[in-house]
Amino acid sequence: MMHSTEVLVVGGGGTGTGIARDLAMRGLDVTLIDRGGLGIGTTGRSHGLLHSGARYAESDAAGARECIVENDILRDIAGECIRDTGGYFVRLADDDPEYFEEKYQACLEHDIPAERISPEEAREAVPDLAEDVEEVMVVPDGVIYPSRLVAATAADAREHGAAIYPDAPVTELLRDDGRVIGAAVDHGIGKIHADHIVNATGAWAGQLGDMAGVDIEMKPTRGVMIAQEYDGLDIVLNRARDPDDGDIVIPHAEQVVLGTTSVEVEDPDEYEKADWEIERTIEECAEMFPPAAEAPETRTYWGVRPLYAPEEAETGGARGISRGFFVLDHEERDGVEGFTSVVGGKLTTHRMMAEAAADSIAERLGVDEPSQTTEKPLYASQDPEQLDELVAEFDIDGPSDADVIGSVQ
Template identity: 60%
Template structure:
């Protein structure tokens, strides 16, 4: 069977579903395909931080500002996809005081609101916080519930006419006269799609999908471990105020906290080592901020793979540098109706989707503005409805397995 669509979006994470939502709301005929359930990849295997931009403020002011803007948008449109927690950047005895000052100054320049508190005040705010916390800086971080966020974007896209196909892996593409002419789907769908335009939003798999279209998408994926442990009563996200390193973030859930993370290059985003040392290192380092997690019950452990773009990583020098997104127009390589969106972070998924949809609409001659920053996601005020969307799209990821469906 052959199907036709204006735009085929490949990839069912936050960026892919965000693109489908954006395009569908502009009246474009969209089909989204995902090889597994939604959120099966990077989006659903993250630590779930809603960035304030403070993590990147001194390294990349424009990207930090983008995080802050998207943070505020997601708080408006996301409802129960967001948890309002706040965040603390924690400075321990022995950490470089100059780094703390540089981050505070950079946050002020970007416009990120901060408040510095002494160690005693921080410990009153966070029971169990380490005795050697000298000071801390409050920032407007939060927590994302990615399974709900992705499913709600997909539901809104569907409500505006998009087709959302899960268990539909791309098996091959045919390129003819400088255009993707057809895309074969396997799995539960077993169909051939003939699109006017193709968007590759497959995260760390973008290189493989690009190969099918005969275009180059150079990826440098890295794995990172997350460990969820039993710990009740943590309110703000805890960030270690030092150069980014293993085990420098603690993300609060209701009766658990998620400890993260590591950064190790992988050759294959589907087949990579899950090393015990990563788990132990992450727990040990996070316990330097919050000692009770060292001996807490380990509830679940998972790894995620970051969709890093090789030329950007090579130019910037790797870990610790802010990771913006890259929209690759493959018309430059002779395939006129194909683009790839890579890099970025969960917090900026909507902005990534808007940039991609703008490019696609320009190519299709669609003159309609983006509305995704202004329209609340469906079910935003109804957690049970959001969780029903997750079930409909088989969208449960490990990041928020303790929060969804309760």
């Protein structure tokens, strides 16, 4: 069977569905495929933090500014895909006060709303906060429900004419004289010819790049998340120290999600899941939030970050690799026409990543329509029941928000 489309997007996570939505809204004929259900790669195996930018404020000014901009946009367009909790950055007695001060000042410099409150005020909202809290800063962090976000974005793309195919793995990229012209797709789809192919496969971008004959220097890292029973936390907790294992606690309705570690992996499909990561994450989170030490675990899962680290950008450690994103125009970079990759980034900045990639592709295809994705709400974003129906329709089965999906009565 033969299909034709203007743009074929490979990868159905936050960025891939965002690209499909953006390009479809510009009037392009778009097809999106994913090897499994949508959003079950990095997107659906994240801790689901809606970053304010405060985590990066003192170390990555550009990334911090991107986060606060996208934080505001997602609150406007994503409705029930987002939980507006706010966040605390908490300094414990053994943590460096100069680091806390530097982060606070950097937040103010980068227009990230930040306010100091006393430990006593913080405990009014979080009675189980550790006793040795010295300083607390309030920032506009929040929670993303990735399954709903991907479902709403894919449905919005479809409303604008895009074709969406979950469970459609690429077996081969079709090439002709230095140009990628389509893909052979399994599970009865057949061949899809396209004017342009987009590689939005996240941690797997290097593998699809190999099919196109280009080298994409990915350095994926794994991280563990532990969901526990706990009813009553209504604000994101961050440890105010250099990013390390076990420094984030994400609230859900009757659970919390603890995260996370950062360990390099060779293969994003096959990697060790070490018990020490679970133990360390719980131990470290419990220093800031003592109930984590004993709360019953409901699920434990690992995700793989799609870090892009070409040799010239090496920084000497997994946590030092940029969390920024990159749009790789392979015609310009490698002499391979009809192929673009978008790599790196964070879930919070997925819409911005999608817009940047869509801008590049639209220019290649001679399309002048601008992006409209900052202004229009996502499809069904105010209806949690419909969102959860779409999650099922698109075969989204990520563990990040498994306790939330379908819980609406």
